[in-house]
Amino acid sequence: MNAPAASGYNFAYLDEQTKRMIRRAILKAIAIPGYQVPFASREMPMPYGWGTGGVQVTASIIGEDDVLKVIDQGSDDTTNAVSIRKFFEKTTGVATTTATGEATIIQTRHRIPEAPLTEGQVLVYQVPIPEPLRFLEPRETETRTMHALEEYGLMHVKLYEDIARHGHIATSYDYPVMVAGRYLMDPSPTPKFDNPKMHRSAALQLFGAGREKRIYAIPPYTDVVSLDFEDHPFEVNRFDTPCALCGASGVYLDEVVLDDRGRRMFVCSDTDHCETRRADGHRGADGDATP
Amino acid sequence: MSAALLAPEADDDRPLLTVSGLTKYYGERPGCLDVGFDLHPGEVLAIVGESGSGKSTLLSLLACRLAPTRGTIRYRMRNGAMRDVMSLTEAERRLLMRTDWGFVHQDAAQGLRMRVSAGANVGERLMALGQRHYGDIRAQAKDWLQRVEIDTDRIDDPPRSFSGGMRQRLQIARNLVTAPRLVLMDEPTGGLDVSVQARLLDLLRGLVADLGLAVVIVTHDLAVARLVSHRLMVMRQGSVIETGLTDQVLDDPREPYTQLLVSSVLQV
Amino acid sequence: MYVAVKGGEKAIDNAHRLLASTRRGDPAVPAIGVDQIDGQLGIAVARVMAEGSLYDRRIAALAIKQARGDLIEAIFLVRAYRTTLPRFGYSQPLDTDAMFIARRISATYKDLPGGQVLGPTFDYTHRLIDFALETDADAPEAPAESNEQPAPAPHVTALLDGEGLIERNPAPAVDAVVGDLTREPLSFPADRDLRLQNLARGDEGFLLALGYSTQRGFGRTHPFVGEVRFGEVEVEFFAEELGFAVPLGRIEVTECEMVTQFRGGAGAPPQFTRGYGLVFGQSERKAMSMALVDRALRTREFGEDIDAPAQDEEFVLSHSDNVQATGFVEHLKLPHYVDFQAELGLIRTLRAEHAARRAPDAAEPAERREAAE
Numbered sequence: 001m002n003a004p005a006a007s008g009y010n011f012a013y014l015d016e017q018t019k020r021m022i023r024r025a026i027l028k029a030i031a032i033p034g035y036q037v038p039f040a041s042r043e044m045p046m047p048y049g050w051g052t053g054g055v056q057v058t059a060s061i062i063g064e065d066d067v068l069k070v071i072d073q074g075s076d077d078t079t080n081a082v083s084i085r086k087f088f089e090k091t092t093g094v095a096t097t098t099a100t101g102e103a104t105i106i107q108t109r110h111r112i113p114e115a116p117l118t119e120g121q122v123l124v125y126q127v128p129i130p131e132p133l134r135f136l137e138p139r140e141t142e143t144r145t146m147h148a149l150e151e152y153g154l155m156h157v158k159l160y161e162d163i164a165r166h167g168h169i170a171t172s173y174d175y176p177v178m179v180a181g182r183y184l185m186d187p188s189p190t191p192k193f194d195n196p197k198m199h200r201s202a203a204l205q206l207f208g209a210g211r212e213k214r215i216y217a218i219p220p221y222t223d224v225v226s227l228d229f230e231d232h233p234f235e236v237n238r239f240d241t242p243c244a245l246c247g248a249s250g251v252y253l254d255e256v257v258l259d260d261r262g263r264r265m266f267v268c269s270d271t272d273h274c275e276t277r278r279a280d281g282h283r284g285a286d287g288d289a290t291p
Numbered sequence: 292m293s294a295a296l297l298a299p300e301a302d303d304d305r306p307l308l309t310v311s312g313l314t315k316y317y318g319e320r321p322g323c324l325d326v327g328f329d330l331h332p333g334e335v336l337a338i339v340g341e342s343g344s345g346k347s348t349l350l351s352l353l354a355c356r357l358a359p360t361r362g363t364i365r366y367r368m369r370n371g372a373m374r375d376v377m378s379l380t381e382a383e384r385r386l387l388m389r390t391d392w393g394f395v396h397q398d399a400a401q402g403l404r405m406r407v408s409a410g411a412n413v414g415e416r417l418m419a420l421g422q423r424h425y426g427d428i429r430a431q432a433k434d435w436l437q438r439v440e441i442d443t444d445r446i447d448d449p450p451r452s453f454s455g456g457m458r459q460r461l462q463i464a465r466n467l468v469t470a471p472r473l474v475l476m477d478e479p480t481g482g483l484d485v486s487v488q489a490r491l492l493d494l495l496r497g498l499v500a501d502l503g504l505a506v507v508i509v510t511h512d513l514a515v516a517r518l519v520s521h522r523l524m525v526m527r528q529g530s531v532i533e534t535g536l537t538d539q540v541l542d543d544p545r546e547p548y549t550q551l552l553v554s555s556v557l558q559v
Numbered sequence: 560m561y562v563a564v565k566g567g568e569k570a571i572d573n574a575h576r577l578l579a580s581t582r583r584g585d586p587a588v589p590a591i592g593v594d595q596i597d598g599q600l601g602i603a604v605a606r607v608m609a610e611g612s613l614y615d616r617r618i619a620a621l622a623i624k625q626a627r628g629d630l631i632e633a634i635f636l637v638r639a640y641r642t643t644l645p646r647f648g649y650s651q652p653l654d655t656d657a658m659f660i661a662r663r664i665s666a667t668y669k670d671l672p673g674g675q676v677l678g679p680t681f682d683y684t685h686r687l688i689d690f691a692l693e694t695d696a697d698a699p700e701a702p703a704e705s706n707e708q709p710a711p712a713p714h715v716t717a718l719l720d721g722e723g724l725i726e727r728n729p730a731p732a733v734d735a736v737v738g739d740l741t742r743e744p745l746s747f748p749a750d751r752d753l754r755l756q757n758l759a760r761g762d763e764g765f766l767l768a769l770g771y772s773t774q775r776g777f778g779r780t781h782p783f784v785g786e787v788r789f790g791e792v793e794v795e796f797f798a799e800e801l802g803f804a805v806p807l808g809r810i811e812v813t814e815c816e817m818v819t820q821f822r823g824g825a826g827a828p829p830q831f832t833r834g835y836g837l838v839f840g841q842s843e844r845k846a847m848s849m850a851l852v853d854r855a856l857r858t859r860e861f862g863e864d865i866d867a868p869a870q871d872e873e874f875v876l877s878h879s880d881n882v883q884a885t886g887f888v889e890h891l892k893l894p895h896y897v898d899f900q901a902e903l904g905l906i907r908t909l910r911a912e913h914a915a916r917r918a919p920d921a922a923e924p925a926e927r928r929e930a931a932e
Contacts, residue, residue, distance in 0.1 A: 045686035073669070083683040090685075129775070138776040149382045153419025157404070160411045160418065163425055164447045166829070229425035257671040260713040262721055406864055451864065 034179025052210030393466030605840020611637030673712020761879030778867030
């Protein structure tokens, strides 16, 4: 874009009044872990569904000393991650990084970094549909009552159906969790592989849904339990092979289609994790390839 | 009525449900006028009348789906305390409705989740009460399917694929799985073929006797009332015009209107 | 003094003249050229071609100019023109596998044969007004394109099909006749060919809202964008006298294949299902919405309950056409004096009767019990 976009706009795009309003919502969300706090979401210069909630949360908490990392699908160089990172570079001038350990704020869509987060870090999730009961009950008035009365039996009906039909719980992402033993929460469409990372994380986790105008939070060291049955316990997605590039196992992998004859390769979804490992000398089966 | 509450008799001698002065106006039109009755544990009360007589309004009031203009509905909770149902908090009322009470709709599609399996339909109340063992929930669902004479092979089929009679039996199982003490039924045999009706009534009678259920059943069909109920209330234009033991009322109706109802059935 | 309204014809002539001069605007400002509209408002031109059901950039651009930028009006103009054209026959099915790709993205695979081709898109821009465009700034240079032969880009659904993970598109019967709404009136239930044609001509905003509603739970289908591709495809026509197909030229189309919730159960292994969208020109929004609604409309086919607006074939197909819709909504501006006069008479009578009934009631409120029923 040719125009000097940042001039004429406040630090981090939003005006200070709006940021204070959003910070109040964030504080309330932290005080009631897992509860969806309505907030007056603003129009943002990117479309709804592309991270407007996460961007508003980040814009409200970011300061000049922060170091920002933005990932989408675990990767720093996917189009949307690049776009949002550039947005903050332009509107705040803060330092950005791809290294998970160096970031103070990590905005993410669909993944939690593989490297454990630490105290003082904030993970900001972009959330499309914040209501975990939405696809069982479309009406907001009814779902709010269900949360108020802690009526979560319906969610288990869904899991029961999965087992009855497929032999196990067939929810592989957006897998519902109970937060601090009280609120049923949607972890955003992260693969369920990442659910255990939310449990008692040292980092503050903030969730922003712009179109649906909701903010919710998991304070550090909060219990986050994935729903399940005693005889069908929660399990994370597993992969048969390690990362073809860095040899990591126990990480989430992307499937890359190599040709139309079915050849495929599995590589780390968290690109920073993969690059760090390779820099440390780890190699996978296809270690010299560049994806 | 209040005397009965204070009476230091055995639990089962005290009414489970005490309704008094129950009145509902729709604008200026009365739906239900000054209805009162006691219902004891294990007792089946049939409410009969023509369409528009107010019997469905009465049932909706009892189920707290409508707010009454006047009157009270008092229920003996499991801890023995008599509570005005309308004064319960919404949380308490919803809990009561899905544990200690049941409601059987005339149209099973309203009482079932049509897109989830029969097993999940029966198991939903158990899960709502916090049961978290899939195998146990399924075993109970199977047990209940057997008790309502549905082939357990059908446990994973959705009610969409069931016949009308099976849907109705499934709805009954879904309600009874938490061992409620009071079940409200709205024309449970309406819309079913005569032979299917007979089987369902037979099943209902057995279950009610085995479980000691108290039932309020609304029907326009006196034959249904005769088969399943102990007591009968005849409604007309929103008011109860005659009440008594079922056989007594049907064999020897006092009110001319009841006589007309009974004779019209006999002619058929 | 009252003067009866007359002189309608003259008033209409004047209104038309006023419209023409308003359309032209300030004569001191140069008139906008049809080639400018075609070249610089290409997405508007694409929409008018798609919903006007006529691939003719120049006619569409002219219609936009004539309609003062009112796209539904322009679509209307194109439709009206289209009906006057002679018809030679139907083209061969387009081979979108052989598309000359300008943009092609998949949301289901990070990388895949043929690659992710971003192409010209607003997607990753920040929506900040670019004041530089106010002046006639020099055109930015297009980025250099590589001269390499582009790699073939098989459809993502074909890759899934290779593993049997997605339902097969049913092969058409040998002499199946594809329906044509512009020749036969729509009747219900409508088959998928007719539904797709209806959606392809349907209003972008309407389909967008319906597609959106399925995402929010009113008829959920768990969609993934298998891919969206935009580019040029060859149109071929089978010439009877020659006995083979001859190329007519290339057109631009956008195609979307949604990979949606699986079906299957005891009888069959689970498989993803499909939703399909295809429109003239570059319109990813329309192609994607169409694919979502197409899948929602297949609810009946999968034996699921129809309970959401987007699944209701009759509701969707009957209300998707914006030329029909705008006509009927705007016809309310036409005179309805006669009907309204009858309503006036009726409401006055009813009010008088009501007042007469109320008068004695007010005196005797205790009578309500008898009065009712």
